[in-house]
Amino acid sequence: MxxxxxxxxxxxxxxxxxxxxxxxxxxxxxxxxxxxxxxxxxxxxxxxxxxxxxxxxxxxxxxxxxxxxxxxxxxxxxxxxxxxxxxxxxxxxxxxxxxxxxxxxxxxxxxxxxxxxxxxxxxxxxxxxxxxxxxxxxxxxxLFNDSPSQRVLILGAGRAGEALARDLKRENRYRVVGFVDDNAQLRGAKLHGVPVLGTLEKLPQIAAEVAVQMLLIAMPSSSNAQMRRVVELCESTGLAFRTVPRLDDVVSGRSQFNELKEVAIEDLLGRDPVQLDWTAIRSGLTGKRVLVTGGGGSIGSELCRQVARLGATSLTILELSEYNLYRIEQELRAAWPDLILDARIGNAGDAATCEHVFVQARPQVVFHAAAYKHVPLLQDQLREAVRNNSLATRCVADTCDRHGVECMVLISTDKAVNPTSVMGASKRIAEIYCQNLASRSRTRFMTVRFGNVLDSAGSVVPLFREQIRAGGPVTVTHPEITRYFMTIPEACQLILQAEVLGQGGEIFALDMGEPIRIRDLAEQMIRLTGKVPGRDVQIAYTGLRPGEKLFEELFHPLENYRNTAHAKIFLAQPRSMSWELLNAQLARATQAVQDFDEDQLRRCLATLLPDFAWREKEPAAVVAFRSHS
Structure with a gap:
């Protein structure tokens, strides 16, 4: 006591x-x-x-x-x-x-x-x-701190920089010796007794004069172009650098405000924040019963998070991968315990599975994200590409039509435009079916196209990370190959916005910004690890793979795209096709899948997509390029 x-x-x-x-x-x-x-x-x-x-x-x-x-x-x-x-x-x-x-x-x-x-x-x-x-x-x-502290320079003398300096004064590891900022009015000013030494353009000179050991970027609201410029300046000094998280990462709970982290490639390639009509999006999803096929994948899982966050009454996930389904189910149950959640293992292309799930869940809104997407892997597996990307979409769309679903959104790809790959051709057939069914159904069918998604499963960014971690080489197919990129959350938010805009039969294409050269992406990722491209990590050019384009397109010339009410979403004019011809060819494709008759599948693709050029071997231009290299 x-x-x-x-x-x-x-x-x-x-x-x-x-x-x-x-x-x-x-x-x-x-x-x-x-x-x-x-x-x-x-x-x-x-x-x-x-x-x-x-x-x-x-x-x-x-x-x-x-x-x-x-x-x-x-x-x-x-x-x-x-x-x-x-x-x-x-x-x-x-x-x-x-x-x-x-x-x-x-x-x-x-x-x-x-x-x-x-x-x-x-x-x-x-x-x-x-x-x-x-x-x-x-x-x-x-005065009494005996442990050596690292001399740091803060880039940005705004609110974030001031807050970071204030927090670092309480720590023993860092000693802030100055700020740099492009605001000329701040030159000579002091924040917490620390002077603003000059502008960002003079960063290399200032860093050498004050003998700093690390640079801290405190510009959470900067655009991606500004961030790329700042990172280039930091790299020119040869010093280590860190950054505070982006504002949207802080708001979403992915990062703490003054948590110092390494600059990721997403900070440079992700685009400026998109302004969304959240009132309209909420009105389209709040209180609704939602089904997401492929809900354990990169896009599908983020759609599930967004739907749960927007107050859906219930969420049903149909996913073929047991592990992916388990992972997203555990995450959603922990974050939204009040959400009515039903996680189902199953194939979206199985008619009996679809029928059972739709009877049980009675969905009002369906997001069809289940698909195979790896271009080289699918190039010599035509049967699986058509079965999972084309016929499974037909199965889900027909089930939506029978059950009077309000809206179905097909998640497509820019590779469906003028397809040169099996993957792109199979997704284009899925688009054609949903477009033509829309005029015959009470359900609003719409398609959303976009390009590569940063850090999605099987994408180039995680591949490059692994190759850099292993010491190289980083493999790039062609020195001039370009791709569009956007972040997973941004892609999913624009999908939700398109769902509100669509009246039925539309193909929406997301504004992907400027295309990025894959060679530049590889070099930037190598530099972000503190290594020098070509010296510490080599870049190897392997040549274009079968079905691969040098650049991707978001629209076919005949689609006559136009703007929508949202600045980042464009609308492509649908191209009609004979309903009888379409169903006849899909019936033949279904039988060919059952018989594993890939020759018949090729003939079906040639009938439905006359412009599709089948390529099983590399183009002569690629062979010539390799010989020249």
Missing amino acids: PDLLRRSIGLIHPRLAVVVHDLGMVWLAWIATYAVRNSLLPEPQPVIWWGPEVAVLLAVQAAVFWWTGLYRGLWRFASLPDLWNIVRAGATGALLVAITLFAYNRLSTVPRSVLLLYPAALVVFLGAPRLGYRFWKDSRLD
């Missing part, structure tokens, strides 16, 4: 000391105000050190301190909000003291000037010790 008592006293002692200090300052401010007022009189009067007025003052002011939460703040981190709290407490306390003393004795013993001067004195007497204590603690850390 004595040990417990000692521990209890130890816990309340610091807080009790603060209470005693603050009430002492209240008394001192009152007496000092009285003394100043009396000293200005022609005949100075003695100061009353104690009396009923002082007792009323202490009781009222203590209650006000407790009400304003003044005792909950820590002196170690005293700042402007604490000072504002003191101002509130002083002004409120003086008003209540005046009212109480007026009721007690009509203020017969208290001069009005004392009541006016007292709050100002109290703010000084309470604020100065707090700020002084914080300054002493910060200085003490700097």
Whole structure:
């Protein structure tokens, strides 16, 4: 029991000391105000050190301190909000003291000037010790810290840079020696005693002059073009550099505000934040029953997160991969425990599975993300590409039509435009079927096309990471090959926006920004690891693979695309096809899949896609390029 008592006293002692200090300052401010007022009189009067007025003052002011939460703040981190709290407490306390003393004795013993001067004195007497204590603690850390600290330069003297510098002053690992910022008005200014040394263009010179060991990028709201410029400047110094997270990563909970991290390729290739009509998106999904096929994949899983976040009544996931389904189910149940979630293992191309799932879930909105997408892998596996990408889409679309689903969104690809690969051709057939079914159904069928998604499974970014980690070489098919890129969350948010815009039968293409040369991507990823392309990690050019294009397209010339109500979404004009011809060829394709007759499948593709040039061997231009290399 004595040990417990000692521990209890130890816990309340610091807080009790603060209470005693603050009430002492209240008394001192009152007496000092009285003394100043009396000293200005022609005949100075003695100061009353104690009396009923002082007792009323202490009781009222203590209650006000407790009400304003003044005792909950820590002196170690005293700042402007604490000072504002003191101002509130002083002004409120003086008003209540005046009212109480007026009721007690009509203020017969208290001069009005004392009541006016007292709050100002109290703010000084309470604020100065707090700020002084914080300054002493910060200085003490700097003076008595024996561990070596790393000299750092902060890029960006805005709010993020100021907050980062303030946080780093409490740590022993870093010593901020300056800021650089393009705002000319900040030149020569100081933040927390640290000077702004110049502009970003002079970064290499400034970094050498002040002998910094690391650069910290504090520009969370910068555009991707600005970020690329900053990273190039950092790389030119030869110093290590880190960055604070992007604002959208902080808001979404993926990162802490002042968490320092390495610059990722997504920070440079991801595009500027997209402005979405969230009111319309919520109205299209809130309270709805939603089904996502392929919900365990890169795009499907992010769609599930977005749908859950937007308040869907229920979410059903149809996924063939047991592990992927398990992983997304566990994540969703932990993050949204109130969501009605049904995770189903099954093939979207199995008619019996689709029928059973639709009867059980009764979905109102369906996102069809289940597909095979790896171009080289599918190039000599025509049967699987058509079965999973084309016929499975037909199965899901027909089931949506039978059950009166409000809307189905097909997730397609830019490789379906003028397809040169089996994967692109199989997705184009899926687009054609949904477009033509839309005019014959109550369900709104729409298609969304976009290019490569950063860090999706099987994409080039994780492949390059593994190759760089292994020491190289990084394999690029062609020095001039380009691709469009966007982040997974952005792609899914634009899919949701397109779902609201669509009336049925449309093909929406997402604005992918400027295409990126894969060679530049490889070089940038190598440099971000602190290595030099061509010296530390080699880049090997392997030649275009069968079915691969040098550049991708988002529209066919005959589709006559136009703008929509959203600046980042374009609308392609559908190209009609004979419904009888389409169904006849798909019936032949279904039989060919059952018979494993790939020759018949080739004939079906040639009939449905006359422009599709079948390529099983490399183009002559590629062979010539390899020979020249």
